[in-house]
Amino acid sequence: MATRTTEQTAGTAGTAAAVTAAAGRGDGGRFAGFVRASVGLQTVSILFQAVTAGMAMSSQVGATLHDIGSRGMYAMSMLYLLAAVLAWRPGGAPARPVLYATGFLVLGTLQVVAGVLHVMEVHLPLGVLMFGLSMLDLGRVALRRMRPEEARAE
Numbered sequence: 336m337a338t339r340t341t342e343q344t345a346g347t348a349g350t351a352a353a354v355t356a357a358a359g360r361g362d363g364g365r366f367a368g369f370v371r372a373s374v375g376l377q378t379v380s381i382l383f384q385a386v387t388a389g390m391a392m393s394s395q396v397g398a399t400l401h402d403i404g405s406r407g408m409y410a411m412s413m414l415y416l417l418a419a420v421l422a423w424r425p426g427g428a429p430a431r432p433v434l435y436a437t438g439f440l441v442l443g444t445l446q447v448v449a450g451v452l453h454v455m456e457v458h459l460p461l462g463v464l465m466f467g468l469s470m471l472d473l474g475r476v477a478l479r480r481m482r483p484e485e486a487r488a489e
Contacts, residue, residue, distance in 0.1 A: 366422035370432060371476045373418040377411040377439065378469040384408055385466060388459075405447055412436070412443040435472055439465070 384404045390397025416436035422428040442465050449458040 364422070364426035364428075366418060366426040367428065367479075369418040370415075370422045370428075373411065373415040374469070374473050374476050377408070377415050378466070378473045380404065380408040380411040381462070381466045381469050384462060388462065405450060409443050409447060412440045416440055439469070439472075442468075 384401065387397055387401035387404050391401040416433070416439075419428075419432040419436040423430050423433050442461065446458065446461050446465060449455075449461060
């Protein structure tokens, strides 16, 4: 009798897992791709900022591109936060990416303020830090895409 109960429990757990997977719960569902795309766009926008920062030191066009890029980078950070929240609440993904996205938005705010105030001692290292963290986050979402069963264990 105990064996039958264990089998029934295992069958129920398997069915629940199948229903959860079919509904898209646990990995962000239909918003998982949105999260991946937003992290990718954020990383590209930060790389663009690094390139235009060098250009800004030698030309007015570079300075203008860097200024426009700062708005784009900030917008990409907000897009990432939106994607992470949508993947978490309706999608059923873990809440940790929401914390990552919030951290990027806070770092982006500090970055913009330091840039506007021309505090290069903070602005430049913070930009390098943001790019490194964004690359790590991009690697995390890419790894989750390639190995979803292992990544869900986080």
